[in-house]
Amino acid sequence: MKKLFLPLCILLLMSGCKKSELEAVNSPAAKTVSEYKVAEDAYQVAPPKEMTEKLLPEVNKSPQSQIPSKKIDTITKKVIKNGNMRIQVGDIKKAQNQVGDIIKKNDAYIQNEQFQNTDTDDNLDLVIRVPHKNFDVLVNSFSDGVGSVLAKNISSDDVTEEYTDISIKLANKKIYLEKYRDMLKNASTTKDMIEIQETIRQLEDEIDVAEGRLRFIDDRVNYSTLNLSLYKEKVRSSSTSKVGFGSRFADSVTEGWNSFISFLLGIISFWPYLLIIPLIIFLWRKWKAGRTKNN
Template sequence: MNMEHFRNGLLLILLSIAGCGQQSSQFSTKLDLVSEQAVQERTAAAFSVAQTPNRSSEIDEADSGALEDDQTSKVAKSNRRIVYNTHLSLVVKEYAIFESELPDLVDQHGGFISNSETNRRYNNRQSGLWVARIPVANYVDFLQGVTGLGFAESRTEDAQDVTAEFVDVEARIRNNKKLEERIITMLEERTGKLSDVLEIERELSRVREEVERMEGRLRVLADRSSLATITIKCREEKEYVPPASPTFSSRIQMSWSESINAMKQTGENIAIAAIAVLPWLFVFAVPILVSVAVGRRILRKRSK
């Protein structure tokens, strides 16, 4: 402790000698810095002496570090902004049952239906298109529930991370609001020419318009990242049988039927082409016959 007092006293003397002619505020600031540095050194020395590392403390530190990393990862995941877009194609036996059960399922998961459309097809079969907005926290559970209402023919999921754009737009909004405050202060203090005042007001209008545009974009990102969008195409098939793995005999039957259909289609195309050409034959037949008759008469006269 005596050595520390001696060192601090020596530093004070050196500072007093080197700081002659300077202001007392600068001297006190340096003195505070030196005192703070001395306190930090004493604290670090006391901590190093009192610290006795052993195996159990290392394990505790490792566990606490792992816990902190886990908490950090959870916070990072919770702060992510993900836009989910899913397209689902369903086949159901009774469209009316699906039409009554889907709204209840959406309500159970805290969402809403933003768009729906129902169509009737041949033999009174129905099909429809539904667009549901579901909170991201209930997104997976809702997909499991809606796929249980019928047979899922296809499913396409798209997840877009917009966290970086969201953070960037937030930062730009903050910066532009600070700029807006500075422009307002400048406008209040300005007493010069009218042209200068008008120029400042135009700049203020531009900044405010930019802030409003970015706030609109931020609202769009917040909406799309907080609610997942699920588009459901549903069609009714009374006797629908899910496709099975093809066997050797089924592949032969498929090839035979495809060949017969191809031959049939080719014959129909030839017949349609011939029928399409017939009117043109009648149109060109008369001039051709007249030309041939005139040519024969000319040849006969020359031969005589």
């Protein structure tokens, strides 16, 4: 009997422990703790999408106070094309008229014009601005029929990355500017007002610089630049020149006379030194006379 009683007690004790564990698991407190752990594991804080979310004050991070970011338009590819051409022509005036006709046909214009006439050649330098789509046609037109192309250099500069970077930073600066203007309205002390106003001034200056840079890039992209130089060499040799003997004789006489005048003017320029010669002679004679008297 004693042998059967001991196993029965152990069995009843194990059944009571399992029942208490089951009740503990199903209790409201256990359910609350389990739900809290699940919620804690599922909750994750998303990182800020914009740099502005990190830097703005905590009071401005509520959904009601958030200013939506300005949408940046899709930026197309930005390529700046420039070129340099040097063309040898037989007649500067005729070539200039041909260039003018080509410029008008391609809706271009002359930004700068400079002419030089030297003893050896004539040079007409033009800075031409042409719409981007007509640049290649303009260059090909100058290559055909105007003269002999001595040099040509065409370059393309892709500034899409720079333009995009400036545009994004500009949009962010405008958001900051609006935030600081709102902060200025709520500033409570004079010190805060002065600091906020200084920050606003700096942001406005940076925005002006960025907008100016974007306008400059747009201008260079929309209108390409071509530096065109028309060159006519003056040949004065007797075998190739059409200038006769009389003209060359007159030129020689003129050059000789100019050389003589230059020599004469050079001597005259030494007139202060000529005044020293009589003084030297006077001192030498006086010294010689005194030496003779002593003897």
